[in-house]
Amino acid sequence: MKIKAIEPIAVDLPMHKPVTMAGETVARADNMLIRVASDDGHVGWGEAAAAPTMTGETVPGMIAAVRYLAPPLLGAPADELAAASAAMNAVMYGNNAAKAAIEMALHDLVARAAGRPLYALFGAKLRSRIPVLAVLGSGIDADDLREAQVRWAAGYRAFKIKVGLSGPEADAARTRAVCVLLKRQGESSGEACLVSVDANQGFSVDEALRYVSALGNCGLDFFEQPVHAHDLDGMARVAAASPVPIGADEGIHSLDDIERHHARRAAAGVSLKAIKLGGLRAMRDACRLCDRLGMKVNLSCKTGESSIASAAALHLAATVPALAWGLTLTNAGLAEDVTAEPLSIEGGHAVVPDRPGLGIEVDERRVRHEVSARRVA
Ligand SMILES: [Mg+2]
Incomplete structure (x- = not known):
């Protein structure tokens, strides 16, 4: 099973109420999702929040980072998870949130393909x-x-x-x-x-x-x-x-x-x-x-x-x-x-879910057509 596509998707999600902490109030969530697909038709999802005061990463910054991080992974075996992290670290310093979102999606993909929960x-x-x-x-x-x-x-x-x-x-x-x-x-x-x-x-x-x-x-x-x-x-x-x-x-x-x-x-x-x-x-x-x-x-x-x-x-x-x-x-x-x-x-x-992968089902239609579209608007 090889990695065929790595796609970043920006989302903007409303919170029930703002969370106030020193230096930051989070009233809406600015996150990047990652959708990875394998050559045999499996899909996995990852996510990272923008955290300018913690990691220095923003959604546009993470999406730009994915352009550097994805090419060395395309065509690589999806289940070589340590190698995937090493390949990302070899082409780009820092940008840990962008790397984490991709690595998370690969874990979901591999676990789903094996029909096992991610914790396994x-x-x-x-x-x-x-x-x-x-x-x-x-x-x-x-x-x-x-x-x-x-x-x-x-x-x-x-x-x-x-x-x-x-x-x-x-x-x-x-x-x-x-x-x-x-x-x-x-x-x-x-x-x-x-x-x-x-x-x-x-x-x-x-x-x-x-x-x-x-x-x-x-x-x-x-x-x-x-x-x-x-x-x-x-x-x-x-x-x-x-x-x-x-x-x-x-x-x-x-x-x-x-x-x-x-x-x-x-x-x-x-x-x-x-x-x-x-x-x-x-x-x-x-x-x-x-x-x-x-x-x-x-x-x-x-x-x-x-x-x-x-x-x-x-x-x-x-x-x-x-x-x-x-x-x-x-x-x-x-x-x-x-x-x-x-x-x-x-x-x-x-x-803890026992279903395959993360054990959740992303509503892809809503992510693409509602959440993501609202962000662009
Ligand atoms: Mg803390």
Whole structure:
């Protein structure tokens, strides 16, 4: 089975409501889909979100990158997945989101052609029903508290509060209020409850130190990316002072970055996204590395990614050695998805599909004629 065509498709999907984080508000999702076809008639789908402040990649930029990345793959065996990544890396530096979308589509194609679920390409299924993180991203105390209660009632048992928005003391007060509420719910029902916060690089080192000292003992599980991605010294200072384990997200774009954070004691865990690492296999390798180093892992989609990227993250999550900091899927935040039946999240948990490939069906007619056309208009 050889790769016959690699086609990028720009989509623009509305969100139910904007997600506010430090440095960015995502009100609509600007994503690139990839459709790959094999010479024997199989098709696979991949996706990457534009993330100008995280990967530096935009939809037009990713589509331009695909013009460089596709030619060496055309005619190559579709199931040589490591070779495909190596071929892309040989012709182009960086552009990990564009590479990830192509690599994801190849995984879907190969798994579909074999009639196996995508997770089977990575090994045994270790989890079949996985709690997903509910993101509380209003930045407003009352709204985040209300959303936390609604999500708890709906079955969510893992949460992420966006901070770095309204000053360290006000953010700490909001964190405490939400965290205490959720941890109390967990204790009274006897259920595990994961609560995290994410500053998305929004604090200076001094602000992050003020934030952690104002947190008190509220039971928070981890604090993601307090300061700028490249400020490992700052990360290490916050980690040394913080009662809560520190995670790195925007600072992690490679396995080397993970090693560096570990060596500098700048993070106790990481958030891994396909768009940052360049594909699912790199994510899998990063998970193994974290396991060896004793670092915690959160697997995540970028805000606004549809059922395609969400299904890919879910399949990988089913197989990785450990997933202590949870799984963040994003398709439920979209008012419009690209599949006839969106990946289902029931009671705050995602069920790993056993159908071939990603286990979802992209509505190609809608993608081409409605979603894509609206973008051009
Ligand atoms: Mg993050």
